[in-house]
Amino acid sequence: MATVFNAFEKTPGVYIQEILVPGPIPGVGTSTAAFIGPARRGRINDPVSLTNWTQFKDAFGLADDFGPYFPTGGVFLPHAVRGFFDNGGSHCYVVRVGTAARASRALDDRGAAPKPALVVTAKDEGVAGNGISVEVQDSSLATAVATSAESNLTAAANKQATVPAQADADRFKPGDIVFLEEAAKNDRVTIASITGTTITFETNLANTYSGAGKIRVADLSPGQTHIRVADVSKLEPGTYVEISQGGPSDTAVIQAVETQSKFVTITPALTKTFTLKAGDPAVDLKTREFTLVVKTPGGGTETFSNLSMDPRHSGYVLRALAATPPQSVDVALADPPTPTPPPKNVPAVLAATVLQGGQADDLSSITSVEYTNALTALEKVDDVNILCVPDGPDMTIQKSMVDHCEKMQDRFAIFDPPSNLTPAQITALRNDPSYPATRNGYAALYYPQIYVSNPVGPDKGTPLKVPPSGHVAGLYARVDNDRGVHKAPANESLRGVLRVERALSDDEHGPLNEKSINVIRAFTGRGILVWGARTLSTETQWRYINVRRLLLFIEESIQEGTQFAVFEPNNLELWQKLKRQVSEFLDRVWRSGALLGAKPEEAYRVRIDDELNPPATIALGQLVIEVRLATTTPAEFVVFQIIQEPGRKIVNE
Numbered sequence: 001m002a003t004v005f006n007a008f009e010k011t012p013g014v015y016i017q018e019i020l021v022p023g024p025i026p027g028v029g030t031s032t033a034a035f036i037g038p039a040r041r042g043r044i045n046d047p048v049s050l051t052n053w054t055q056f057k058d059a060f061g062l063a064d065d066f067g068p069y070f071p072t073g074g075v076f077l078p079h080a081v082r083g084f085f086d087n088g089g090s091h092c093y094v095v096r097v098g099t100a101a102r103a104s105r106a107l108d109d110r111g112a113a114p115k116p117a118l119v120v121t122a123k124d125e126g127v128a129g130n131g132i133s134v135e136v137q138d139s140s141l142a143t144a145v146a147t148s149a150e151s152n153l154t155a156a157a158n159k160q161a162t163v164p165a166q167a168d169a170d171r172f173k174p175g176d177i178v179f180l181e182e183a184a185k186n187d188r189v190t191i192a193s194i195t196g197t198t199i200t201f202e203t204n205l206a207n208t209y210s211g212a213g214k215i216r217v218a219d220l221s222p223g224q225t226h227i228r229v230a231d232v233s234k235l236e237p238g239t240y241v242e243i244s245q246g247g248p249s250d251t252a253v254i255q256a257v258e259t260q261s262k263f264v265t266i267t268p269a270l271t272k273t274f275t276l277k278a279g280d281p282a283v284d285l286k287t288r289e290f291t292l293v294v295k296t297p298g299g300g301t302e303t304f305s306n307l308s309m310d311p312r313h314s315g316y317v318l319r320a321l322a323a324t325p326p327q328s329v330d331v332a333l334a335d336p337p338t339p340t341p342p343p344k345n346v347p348a349v350l351a352a353t354v355l356q357g358g359q360a361d362d363l364s365s366i367t368s369v370e371y372t373n374a375l376t377a378l379e380k381v382d383d384v385n386i387l388c389v390p391d392g393p394d395m396t397i398q399k400s401m402v403d404h405c406e407k408m409q410d411r412f413a414i415f416d417p418p419s420n421l422t423p424a425q426i427t428a429l430r431n432d433p434s435y436p437a438t439r440n441g442y443a444a445l446y447y448p449q450i451y452v453s454n455p456v457g458p459d460k461g462t463p464l465k466v467p468p469s470g471h472v473a474g475l476y477a478r479v480d481n482d483r484g485v486h487k488a489p490a491n492e493s494l495r496g497v498l499r500v501e502r503a504l505s506d507d508e509h510g511p512l513n514e515k516s517i518n519v520i521r522a523f524t525g526r527g528i529l530v531w532g533a534r535t536l537s538t539e540t541q542w543r544y545i546n547v548r549r550l551l552l553f554i555e556e557s558i559q560e561g562t563q564f565a566v567f568e569p570n571n572l573e574l575w576q577k578l579k580r581q582v583s584e585f586l587d588r589v590w591r592s593g594a595l596l597g598a599k600p601e602e603a604y605r606v607r608i609d610d611e612l613n614p615p616a617t618i619a620l621g622q623l624v625i626e627v628r629l630a631t632t633t634p635a636e637f638v639v640f641q642i643i644q645e646p647g648r649k650i651v652n653e
Contacts, residue, residue: 025561025585030485031477033092033386036374037077045377047093053085069456080390080470086496087474097370103129103358107347111340121330129358135293136350142234146283148276150216156209161199169197182213220274238310240288240343245274251343296328368396375404387413388469398436405442410556413443416467423508430515441535441542446518448501486594488533488546488634497528575608582606596630
C-alpha cells in the first residue's frame, strides 16, 4: 500500500512520490570458515579476515624459511588453512590462541584521582615489548591573547554610547562585553551593534555618561564563556586552553570559533577574574596539547606532536595515529573510558617509562580455556559458517565448539579425530558418554587423519600427517559454489592429499557410518574421497550435513532479509508483505533443487494468519510466521534390485 500523499499547504500540481519497497531476500554466504589455533605471530583472540594463503602468511608467519609453519612441527593450523584454500575455500577468519601477552602501559589523566586515559600496547606479543618506552610531554600549538580596547566617551545613555572618532569605534566588536565608568558610576553591558561612532548595547545603561567617561573591554569575569582574542588561526573546536595572567589560571575547552569577529566560546565558564585595563599584563589563552614519544630498542624514536583528546580537534589522538601509525605500539582509549571531564582527561606528563606485562607464547601451556576465549572472540563475527579447530581434537574443546555453534545458530563445526586411532578406538570415543552431543546436528566428525606433502624444513616433500578439517572445510566451500549448500559434501575428492592415515575396508566402514563417523577413503582410480555425510545428531531430522546447513542458510537469509519489519505496524499489510517476500525467496531455493516437490506448494509453505497471531500475541509485540519446508536428503544408499527370470523374455510396460 502506498504512503498517503500529504497535500497540506501545497500548491495544486503534479508531484512525484517515491515508494520504498523491500527487495527480494538475498541468500547469505555459506562457505566462510573460521580456524582457531596457535600461530607464530599475530593478535591473540582477534579474528582476522583472509581471502588467500599469502594473506595468512603475512599476518601469522615470520620472515624466515618456515614462514607460518612451526619449525618444531606439531601445530596444524597453517596446514588446515592451506588445505582450505587449496580445496576451493575463498574466505576465512583465523583466530590465534596462545599464552603470549602484549606489553602495555596505561597513561593516567590529570584528574584529582587519576584514571587511565590512554593505553599504549605493543603490537606484538612477547617479552620484547617490555623494552619499549613511552613518554608524555606537554606541548602547545599557539598562545592567543585576549583583546583589550579602550576609548573616551562622547556621551552614553539608555542603550547607546558615542565615541570621539571612527578609529575609537573600530576597536570594539558586536559581542564585546564592555565596561563604562565615570567617577563613581559604572555599567557592564554587551555590544549589540556598531554604526559609525555609535555603539548600541543589548540592554539599557543604569547611568548617564558625559565626555569625561570611558569605555573599555570589560575584565573577564567568573561565569563568562565568550572571549575575543587577537588571533584565532590556530584555535578550533576541541582545543583545550589554559587562561592565565601571570597568576592563578583557568582551563577550558573551546566550543566554537568565530573567525571573522575572532570570538571563542569556551566551556566550562570562567571561575576567575582576568583584568583587561590598559597597562595590565596580557591575558593568554595557551593551547594545551600533548606529545607522545615512543622508543623501541633497535627501532629508533617516534614522536607524535600536538595531540588532543577531543574528537573535534584536527589533532585528535586516535585519528592522528591512524593516519601515521606507530611502528611498534597501538594506542587506544582506556576501557572503560576515563570519567574525568575535559580538559583534565589529557594524559599527565610522564618521563620515558617502559611497557610491562609482555609474555612469550608457551604452546605447552595452552589449555581449553584459551580456545574458549577464542570462541568468545569469534561471536562478534557474523558471517562465519564453518568452524574448525585442527589443534584441538579433545572432547572439552569440541564441546565448546558445539556450544558456540548452537548459541550462534548460523555455523557448523567440523571435528577432527585424534591421531593413530583404530576403527575400534574411534568407535569407543564416539560411544563415550562424555563425547559432545549435538541433538540439532551442528557438528560432523571425520576419520581418519590425512597425509600431505611437508612444505618446509629438512623433511620438505615427505608425507606429513595432519587433521582433515581444513581440507574438508574447503570441500564444503567448493560444493557450495559448484552445486549449492543443499548438495551433500560427500563423494568428492580432497585436493592435496597424498594418502589417508588408515585404509579401511567396507566391513570396517559400515559400522563407522552407523555411528555417524564420516570416513575419508582412497578409491583406486578415483583418489581420496570423503565418503560420509552425517552429522553427530541422534535425531533423524538432522542426520545429514546438507540438511542442517541448508536450514542454517535459509534461517539466516530470512532473518537478515526481513529486518525492515521490526517495529513496523503489525497489521495485514505487513503480513502480506512478509509472506510475499519469504515465499519468493523459498521459490528460488526450490528451483535450485534444494527442496522436494514437483510444485512450489509441495516444497514449502509460508503461513501468517490470525490463528498464529491472536490479539494476545500481537499485544505482546510479536508476529509469528510459520515456514514449512520439504528438504532433500542425500541418496546415501543406492540399491539396484537385480531379478533374474530364466527362460523368459522381458516385456517392458
